[in-house]
Amino acid sequence: MSSGNGRNVPRGGDHGPSGRSRGAAGRGGGRGGRPPKPVRDEARNAAYDLMRAVDERDAYANLLMPALLRERRLSGRDAGLATELAYGTLRGLGTYDEIIAACSDRAPEDVDPPLLDAVRLGVHQLLKTRVPPHAAVGTTVDLVRLRVGIGASKYANAVLRKVSTRSLEQWIPIVAPDPVTDPVGHLAVAHSHPRWIVDALRDAVGGDFDETAALLAADNERPKVTLVARPGRSSVKELLDAGAEPARYSPYAAYLPEGDPGAVLAVAESRAAVQDEASQLVALALTRVPVEGSDSRWLDLCAGPGGKAGLLDAIATRGDEAGLGGPGAGEPAPAAGTASNAGPGAVPVAGSGPGAGPVAFPGGARLLAAELQYHRARLVWQTTRQAAVVTADGTAPAWRPGAFDRVMLDAPCTGLGALRRRPEARWRRDPRSLPELGRLQRALLDSAVDAVRPGGVVAYVTCSPHLAETVTVVGDLLRRRDDVEALDARQYLPEVEGLGEGPYALFWPHRHGTDAMFLALLRRR
Numbered sequence: 001m002s003s004g005n006g007r008n009v010p011r012g013g014d015h016g017p018s019g020r021s022r023g024a025a026g027r028g029g030g031r032g033g034r035p036p037k038p039v040r041d042e043a044r045n046a047a048y049d050l051m052r053a054v055d056e057r058d059a060y061a062n063l064l065m066p067a068l069l070r071e072r073r074l075s076g077r078d079a080g081l082a083t084e085l086a087y088g089t090l091r092g093l094g095t096y097d098e099i100i101a102a103c104s105d106r107a108p109e110d111v112d113p114p115l116l117d118a119v120r121l122g123v124h125q126l127l128k129t130r131v132p133p134h135a136a137v138g139t140t141v142d143l144v145r146l147r148v149g150i151g152a153s154k155y156a157n158a159v160l161r162k163v164s165t166r167s168l169e170q171w172i173p174i175v176a177p178d179p180v181t182d183p184v185g186h187l188a189v190a191h192s193h194p195r196w197i198v199d200a201l202r203d204a205v206g207g208d209f210d211e212t213a214a215l216l217a218a219d220n221e222r223p224k225v226t227l228v229a230r231p232g233r234s235s236v237k238e239l240l241d242a243g244a245e246p247a248r249y250s251p252y253a254a255y256l257p258e259g260d261p262g263a264v265l266a267v268a269e270s271r272a273a274v275q276d277e278a279s280q281l282v283a284l285a286l287t288r289v290p291v292e293g294s295d296s297r298w299l300d301l302c303a304g305p306g307g308k309a310g311l312l313d314a315i316a317t318r319g320d321e322a323g324l325g326g327p328g329a330g331e332p333a334p335a336a337g338t339a340s341n342a343g344p345g346a347v348p349v350a351g352s353g354p355g356a357g358p359v360a361f362p363g364g365a366r367l368l369a370a371e372l373q374y375h376r377a378r379l380v381w382q383t384t385r386q387a388a389v390v391t392a393d394g395t396a397p398a399w400r401p402g403a404f405d406r407v408m409l410d411a412p413c414t415g416l417g418a419l420r421r422r423p424e425a426r427w428r429r430d431p432r433s434l435p436e437l438g439r440l441q442r443a444l445l446d447s448a449v450d451a452v453r454p455g456g457v458v459a460y461v462t463c464s465p466h467l468a469e470t471v472t473v474v475g476d477l478l479r480r481r482d483d484v485e486a487l488d489a490r491q492y493l494p495e496v497e498g499l500g501e502g503p504y505a506l507f508w509p510h511r512h513g514t515d516a517m518f519l520a521l522l523r524r525r
Ligand SMILES: C[S@@+](CC[C@H](N)C(=O)[O-])C[C@H]1O[C@@H](n2cnc3c(N)ncnc32)[C@H](O)[C@@H]1O
Pocket: 279, 301, 302, 303, 304, 305, 306, 307, 308, 309, 370, 371, 372, 373, 376, 392, 393, 394, 395, 410, 411, 412, 413
């Protein structure tokens, strides 16, 4: 895996005197004898194996790690250490590779990948953790001797000793491009993101570099574990009694400060689940838009694996029990109908004025959840209780036009808003996927609007803030079709501040502590 920064890297050092030493931890051969046998460190071996699986098999770190920990019988502190080392290294390797290049006579791409991954783990420990430097170097050298070879361990030792001479803050100005002449390149190296993602995020926050930096920094933080109590099946009180803490925005959310979410009874029984707060709120917003006439048929067009469908299904059946009585109830909503007329997303806003505010859905609707992939449709079926679940292509619907009162379209996207959750994702995403995704998003959005009856509502959601997937897609629709209008989405989330200029609502990791998520609410005329 390459850091993707595409920059020539300085060739700073050589194996030098440190390469010939006995190792930073003094663990090399003593007085001409054989070196002591390296100690097998299970947490670091698990972190290393995860990184190798990500590189060799394109494994998803967040899916493989729990299985790896179970297989190795790692729990408690060891499990925490293995996870932090692997995830932290995967997130940071754009910065670490530049530092390794500066401390080595070989560019990272010329280093054998198994050795490079081990050295990256060592660099992470030296620069981003409280592991003492001698332990960071010593344990990495042991790991390399055990897993790669004795010759390679000399290289690791030499590089890590050089890395250990400076802090991360001291390395950044040395290895990152000048912030004045190349601010995007600087942020890319300093915050370990590919340059194209920095560009896209800067555009999405409106061009402000300080805000972009805050967003990139938030992407490198471990996200809170947020739970959702599905209405009628669990309650926030039940989650709080199980050790969770009150959440900031969603009336159905609670934060789990530590421990395995699966150990919470309500989660084990699928009455509650792990779900980001923004995901909860975009689903809730769709249910709060008043619609005249019938309101009994809801559609989730891209439902797998079923996070939003799980909440929509519960609200459809039982009603929004906590919603408008939850945090923020009674607070004034942001002014509606005041959308900025500037920028690529500028659209006329409808639905403002008296009587257009959020309403709590009383219950009595039925959800149809559609998903293209059978195995993901099965997950939706396991998550929901009352919903009908079908494996179907949302662009070639099997239902008649105008059959639904509310439609959720949580569209396939680059996922640039959820980089905190998937440590390796930033290095895998490819901007060349954008045109094809754009075509699919447009086709699905047309299909969603066709599926809703006049007066009904569509929510268009992406877990990406990329303009090409958000305001451009919705703006194109509004230009092409005169049977749909945008509502001010912020009006339906009065408990959340800072959702942007409207009419769309944008959640951000650095502002809200959630994934970055885009919501457009559209009414069919
Ligand atoms: C962003 S995910 C949806 C996440 C889901 N709403 C949740 O909250 O768990 C997008 C989903 O759309 C599905 N998908 C992609 N193309 C589709 C199509 N043409 N019709 C229906 N579903 C599709 C993908 O398989 C994927 O499961």
